[in-house]
Amino acid sequence: QVQLQESGPGLVKPSETLSLTCSVSGYSISRGYYWGWIRQTPGMGLEWIGSIYYSGSTYYNPSLKSRVTLSVDTSKNLFSLNLTSVTASDTAVYFCARVVVGAQRTFDYWGQGALVTVSS
């Protein structure tokens, strides 16, 4: 059973960097699949942030690309999100997910979500 778990600070100050980690169990990241981040806010709804392959290849949402960096650590079976220069509009629940590509393009397994609040 594939399981994902987000972790990281729940409170980040404006202009600082939001950092989250997604630990994966039940599946080795290095076996394949892309791994992604999605966030949810009451105002914007669900928004795809970006996806990363175990090799490090990445795709980013152009709306966030200048501030986002995804990375992967296959030795620890986890991947991470860094979002710089955050503002209150980055307050959201952040989900990590496994990304299926090819004939079936979906987010098939999700973490439970991590609420991150941007506030001084």
Next chain:
Amino acid sequence: DIQMTQSPSSLSASVGDRVTITCRASQTINNYLNWYQQKPGKAPKLLIYSASNLQSGVPSRFSGSGSGTDFSLTISSLQPEDAATYYCQESDITPWTFGQGTRVEVK
């Protein structure tokens, strides 16, 4: 970006009712259309992928149809546990985008 528009934004129906939610894309998306169910405080759960394929473990009362720009999710016989918000999502062109959601209330 492709805009996904769902209707209605909310609905209320009785147990056993047939419920249909529609999703319209701002351009043709080659059937790369997925449906998710989200309950309060939980992550979205994949129900349907590629417009009409039922994800493993999802009850058969859920079905999806459509092509091009117009798609729908149908619950053939609404159950109490189906109370949730439902989202469509296109995965044809990045950035993948979601609809705004349809909240389903079970009377």
